Amino acid sequence: MAKYSMHILVCGGTGCRAAQGLAITESLKKEIDENNLNDTVQVIETGCFGFCEKGPIVKIMPDNTFYVQVKPEDTKEIIAEHVIKGRKVERLLFVDPDKKEKVSDSKHMGFYRKQLRIALRNCGFIDPENIEEYIGREGYEALGRCLTEMKPQDVIKIIKDSGLRGRGGGGFPTGLKWEIASKNHADQKYVVCNADEGDPGAFMDRSILEGDPHSILEAMTICGYATAATKGLVYIRAEYPLAIKRLQVAIKQARESGLLGKDILGSGFDFDVELRFGAGAFVCGEETALIHSMEGERGEPTVKPPFPAESGYWGKPTNVNNVETFANIPVILIKGATWFRSIGTEKSPGTKVFALAGKINNVGLIEVPMGITLREVIFEIGGGIKDGKKFKAVQTGGPSGGCLTTKHLDTPIEFDTLIAAGSMMGSGGMIVVDEDDCMVSVAKFYLEFTVEESCGKCAPCRIGNKRLHEVLTKICNGNGTREDLELLDNMSRVIKDTALCGLGQTSPNPVLSTLDNFYDEYLEHVDDKKCRAGVCKSLMxxxxxxxxxxxxxxxxxxxxxxxxxxxxxxxxxxxxxxxxxxxxxxxxxxxxxxxxx
Amino acid sequence: MAKVKSLADLRKMKEDLQSKVHLREKGDNYENLVQVKVGMGTSGIASGAKEVFNFFVDELEKRSIEGVVTQTGDMGYNFAEPTIEVTIPGKEPIVFGNVDMKKADQIIESYIKNGELVEGILPENYDKIDNK
Known part of the structure; x- marks a missing residue:
């Protein structure tokens, strides 16, 4: 049996494969064979290293040497020099762009990676049902510091200085939200965690709750301390049974350890968290509707103001934040506002978690610094489009967002640039669409969702979206006219201007953005009765x-x-x-x- | 579970835990144990992570390998579920994707027993806050 003392990993990601990754593997194996090293060195192809721009990548273990832009003809030298003589092949080492030095140990080159995990720091790392593992990774340290060493206003100041913006989609400054809640006085105040993740294709919040529930409890308690609230509620949809179970376990453990309940860490501060289950209505992600649902009322939004920070749950000041927003809080308090600001962009500091879905090779959860481009996300981290098809668009922000196309590939991703591009950050679902998808049908799909999820309270949303959907169906069935396109545009704008809450105001976005970016496809549908992607059945x-x-x-x-x-x-x-x-x-x-x- | 009464208490606990994390029930030689973490978020479980988890628990025992198997959350590589992370004492953790029973068996026989890598390695493609 072979006992390998050295492993050579060759990147088998789509990018590196395209750049002769396979030839490199073959050539390495041949060299090893010729030098009779079969029993000591093993060559293996791996998944993507996420460093495609410098590919093909070859990594040698155990010394962690990282060779970049390797060509098949380099393999002879790698084997002869590195493997046999133990001398690194200098010319293939990665050069640190800042220091202009060659990096020989890849442990010191974390910066090349496109992803940085802040909110997902413990996800897939610790056992979520064991509080000790969380504490072992600095868990509850931030809470401890807040309660014993800081005043509530100091906590708020750090969050404000960090520039953290709400990760649920709106991008409202979190520190400011906390400050407003803290200034409203009442006998009882509340902290609510919005875990009503409902966009098709989004599962960031679920993963955080399933992978690191204590971080949310800790952050809610910190928020409670900062805003003088003593009760926390997590509004979570009943369709997330595993997340609910793990939260319940976490709450129980935190109570037993005295990290929730009375007199936390001997500070005299009391805080406890309970769960409230939602029935999975999209509109309940809107904070006023969410609060009504928690009170046992129908999940319908009401006009703001009054904002929940003034009059929320049972009419008391209530601070509502999204799961991912909370997940960032403990790290910011430990590492500081300046550190947080050093990541991401000036207007949108920090990172954002995205759920990559659709026609993309590496479907999954990613966390990237704000300001990264769509091209990096899709073609490097995401590994490109499935089956080598052509990229057409990516839908961000779910049913409230819009699509970004090839012309947006180099736009930095942050709250404001996405809005300027006619989409929005949303909670972080990214659905990738390729040449086989029909954009009119994509818009119709989202409208179907909004029509279904509209609470029916205001006419623009209830009736308008239904009419939009009818017109889209008519076009897909091959009965559309040019006038219908005008009608779509007009009606969308009216709904946007007149609907009561965020759901209605944003629901025409998929229509508007596809009209903007793919007008030619709409024209083909109405003029030529043709669907180029072959999706609209009536047209084929x-x-x-x-x-x-x-x-x-x-x-x-x-x-x-x-x-x-x-x-x-x-x-x-x-x-x-x-x-x-x-x-x-x-x-x-x-x-x-x-x-x- | 012991109550954590103050920040000092918490810090002491953290120190203790960091030196021996969750493996205390296994005695003090955890450093010599093989660690297997199975990603068990919704998508992992839907792809069969629970079966893989049980397989490792049973088979490590049967094949007399001293090891500990734990669950963890979603590792983010949803295109390659179930995903597991294997740490052999003294070596860097390695993540394997698309682990079914057959692959799990290979991992035990080839990697855990002999240090021979098997296909399906997912290199860590993100940076951690500890480095920033």
Whole structure:
């Protein structure tokens, strides 16, 4: 049995593979073989290192040497020099862009990585059901410092100075929110954690609650201390059973350890947290609707002002923050506002967690400093588009956001630039769309969602969105006209201006932004009755090409509605009035005789 | 569970824990144990992380490997669930993706027993706050 003393890792990410990663692996194996090193050195291909711009990457363990831009012809030297003689191949080492020095140990080159985990610092690291693991990683240290060494106004000042903005989507300065809540006096105040994550494709908050529930409890307690609130509530949707269970375990453990409850850490400050379950209504992510839902009322928004900071839960001052916002708090208090400001951009400091979904290779959770470009997120961290297809757009901000296209690929991602580009940060879902998706259908999909989720209180949202959806359906069915496009645009703007709450005001965004960026696709739908992506079924026809049809009858037998007729060994025909466009025939045909028109 | 009564208490606890984290029940030789962390967020569990977790618990025992298996949250590599992190004493932790029973068996036989890497390694592609 081989006992390897050295491992050579070759990056097998999409970028490096495209740049001859495979040839490098082969060549390394050949060299090892020729030098009789088979029993001591192992070559293995790995996932993406996330450093595609300097690829292909080769890493040697155990000494952590990191070679960049390696070519197949370099492998001879790597084996001869590094593996056999133990001398690093200097010319292939990465050069630190700031210090202009070569970096030989990759442990000291964390800066190359695009991702920085602040909110996700413990996620996938600690056992979420064990408070000791959290404490072992500086957990509750920030709370301890606040309670024993700081006044509430000092805590607020640090959060204000850090420039942290609400990660739920709005981007309101968190410190300011806390300050307003702290200035409103009442016999009872509340801290609420908004865990009603509802955007399609978003699962950041769920992952934080499942992976690091104590960080949220700690941050809520700190917020309670800063705003003089003694009760905390987590509003979480019942569809997140695992997150609920882990939160319950965490609350129990924190109470037993005296980190929740009366006289926390001997400071005389009392704070406790309870859970409130939501039924998964999208509108309840809006803070006034959320509060009504917690009170047992219908989840309907009310006009602001009064803001919850003045009159919230049971009419008392209430501070509502999102899960990810809270997850940042303990780190900011330990590391300081200046440290936090050094990350991200001036107007949007810190990082943002995104849930990458859709037609992208590396679906998953990422946390990146604000200001990173969409190109870096999609093509480097995300590993590019699935099956080598062409990138078309990315939908950010869910049903309230818009799409960003190729022309936005180099726009830095932060709150204000995204709004300027016609989308929004939202809570952090990013759905990647490729050339096989029809933008009119994408807009229709989101409208379907908003129509379903509208609470029905105000007319613009209740009726307007329904009408928008009808017009989009008409276009997708091939009955649209140019006037409909104007109507879409007009109606969207009216809804935006007149709806009561955030849901209604932002619901036409997917329509407006697709109209802006993909007007040609809309025109094709209404003028040419054509859907270039082949998604809108009413606009396509399955047709048999007589030259290729041999009359095998396979298609006629598989057709579920009997739309295909024809004699054995004769040319077949599809009756368009019966065809339901299921595509079964095209799959069955061995002679490429059926095509989509 | 002992009450944490003051900040000093908390800090002392942290020091104690950092030197031996969660493995105290295993005795004091945790440094010589193989550690396996299984990412068990919703997406991990949906892809079979619970079965993988149980497999490691049972098989390490059966194959007389001194080790400890713990659950953790979502590691973020949702395209390669279930994901696990294996730490062999004295070596850097390594994350493996797409771990099914077959891969888990390979990991035990090749990597844990012989230090031989198996396909499916996910390099750490993010930076941690400790370094910043």
């Amino acid at each position: 026809q399955y047709v048999i090409q007589p030259d290729n049809c041999v009359g095998c009858t396979a298609c006629a037998r598989v057709c579920p509605v009997g739309a295909i007729t024809g004699e054995r060994k004769g040319i077949h025909f599809i009756d368009q009035s019966l065809c339901i466009k299921c595509g079964a025939c095209i799959e069955k045909c061995k002679f490429n005789a059926i095509f989509i028109q």
